[in-house]
Structure formats: structure tokens, C-alpha cells
Amino acid sequence: MQSQDVLLGLIKAHPGVSGYQLRRTIQRTTSFFFSISLSSIYPLLHTLAEAGLVTYEVEELVGKPDRKVYSITDSGRERLEEALREPPADTYSFVAFQDTLLRLGSMTDLGDEAIRTYLEQSLDIYRAHRRRVVDGVADASEDVTVSGPMRDRRLAMWAQMNKYLQDDLDLKIRWLEELMEGLDSDLDT
Amino acid sequence: MQSQDVLLGLIKAHPGVSGYQLRRTIQRTTSFFFSISLSSIYPLLHTLAEAGLVTYEVEELVGKPDRKVYSITDSGRERLEEALREPPADTYSFVAFQDTLLRLGSMTDLGDEAIRTYLEQSLDIYRAHRRRVVDGVADASEDVTVSGPMRDRRLAMWAQMNKYLQDDLDLKIRWLEELMEGLDSDLDT
DNA sequence: GGCAGCATGTAACGTGTTACATGATTTC
């Protein structure tokens, strides 16, 4: 999920939004895991407009500068849906989960089936990563060349980090499972 | 902690290492939260060498291409220590914790006092962020403009994300506290 | 008078990636 697609999702959710307002919305809602500067937003909006994914109108305001208000086009909606239906990347990094959160934030009105598919694919990936961490892929013992007490301290630190990675993956897996259960219980009501 | 400093820390821990070997070490030990391509490593090594922070010798091997083996200089050690003593950044993002892990990985031989200081500063920051999350800074209700069942679903999703952010911060705080306790118990033995 | 907010944009720079170039040796 590129920044472009994030903006596209926000414009879809907030028709008639300006670049300046987009930043405020991002700051208020996703500041903990996604941020972007105004200097990035404006060129991205131009690109989106040139590609025909959004349209804009110039609004003349009294007492305030003119502003361009953006709306998503049908072609933009298609493009966004395509992006949201892309399977999640298999690379594990803390950043990857930002992507998960961002996508889920835009996927709400795409339908339960799409969300469920995405959650399942993500769960597969995270469970596989967890197995790899438990199996000790990130094993530092070969790389700690020094000997003596320093060696023990280094190994202890790496063990602690490995523990964090496990707990982190457990948290993510549990969270994704809860979301899945939430979807299932919605079916009953 | 920039990539340069990460490499510097690794060269310090593994004197006589080559660029190619550095990548392998990074892949084996930190691949879950830090990665870098060879095309980035080589220019960085040149920069470090030009700045006098590392030195290298050309090793001629039979059956293998020549390689440059790097060692850290006194000036490099100073620079690394400076970087490690920098107070942690106050911005919360998933990426920020990568920095925490990377730094702790290089700090082992810097002494308990330095580590304790860093852990305390980090804990202060993460606890403050947790308070902000609990207070609902990332409140989406103003930004969810649609009404009806879609609105409820969006709000439910944001609530779920907020929960994740809390749990994530709880995990990080607990982990840092455990490290701190580990340091304290070392004093007894 | 100064600073914050609203509003848009360009220029310079930093930092990373993939693709390309080269070349030997070992393993399947």
C-alpha cells in the first residue's frame, strides 16, 4: 500500500477534501503508524489527478486562500480496489504491519469476503514467521566472536530480542484472529 | 541510529570483516527488523573509510576474489559511542523501535550505566505515548463522515486499531522493564 | 508586532532500492 493509495482511500472516504485537510486527517487518525508531509501530498495529488484517478475543483473562499477539493473517480475506485485486493507481502518487518493497518482502514466498505481473505493470508504469513523465530533463525551465537563475560551478555541480549520478536508476532496474530472472529460474529446478528 | 552506525557497530564487534560478510551477519541476526542491500553497504563503507572511522586492508585469496577487510579506528569508536549516547527520539512509530533494538544490540560493551540511562529515557517516552493512545488521541469519530451501518463498522475498526496500539505499547514497555530488571539483578551476582 | 492557522507549491537533498557489470569457483 503506497502513500498514493492511502490518499486515494481517504479521498474516497471524504469526498471534497483538500490536500491540507488530508494531512490533518492523517495526523489525527493514523499519526501513530503513518505520517506524510504536505510537500509529499501535493505532488501525489497532481499525479493522481493526471492519472484520472481523482478530480478536483477550485473553491474560492472568503478570508481564506483558494483551495482544491478532490473527489475520487470510478477509475480511482477501481485502482484502489485492485490495490486492496493485492495479497499481503511476505516480508516480515515492523513496517509491514503498518501496511496491514492502513489497508484494513480502507477496506471496510470492500465487503467481508475481501477482508476475510486478506486476514487469512496475513495470518498464514505471520504464523510462518513466528515458526521461523521460534526455530531460532535469527541466531546470533555464530556471530558473537568474542569470548568471556561479554559473550554471555551479547547472547543474553539476543535471546531477549528473540523473545520480543515472538511476543510481537503473538500479539499480531492474536489481533488478526480477533478481527476475524469479529467478522464471523457479525454474520450471526 | 543510521545505517552507517549500524555498520560501524558490526565492524567493531567483528574486526576484519568484509562488506559481503556484513550483509550475511545482518541477514542472520537482524533480518527481522533491519535489512540493507549490498549496493548500500559498499558506498557506506567508502564513506566511513574516507571519514577515517574505519580502515581496510585488501586480502588476496586463492580461489576467491580479493576482498577488503575492515576494522574500526579509535575515531570510529568515539563516533559510535556518541551516536549510542544520543537520547532516543520522541516520535512514536513502529520504525522507532527498530532503532531501539539496533542500538541495544550495539550497546552491550558500553557499560550498564549507559544502557540503564537509555532504557529509562525510552520508557519515559513509551509511557507518555501509551497515555496519549489511552486518552484517544487517534480518535477517528470526527473523521468518519458517513452515517449508518458503515459508520459503525469504521468506528469499530478504529477502536480495534486503538486496542492494538495499546497492546503494542504495553508489550514494548514490559520488555524494556524486563531488560532493566535484568541489569539490576546482574549487580547482585 | 508576531505567531499560528489556512492553503499551495517548488527545490535541494538524503537514503534507500533494483538493475547492471564483472568474474572466479563450487555444487547439483
Add this chain to the structure above:
DNA sequence: GAAATCATGTAACACGTTACATGCTGCC
């Protein structure tokens, strides 16, 4: 014979940032 490993490096590109430029309104 192809592919992987060892080993180094450059070129082109992607994507983001901060700094700079402009200008008006409202508040202290």
C-alpha cells in the same frame, strides 16, 4: 550446463524529507 556463493562496485530510479517561497486572516 545452470545455479549458487564469493566479492566489489556503479547507474538509474523511487520515495521521502526539510527548507524555501508566497500570501491572507485571526488572535494575543
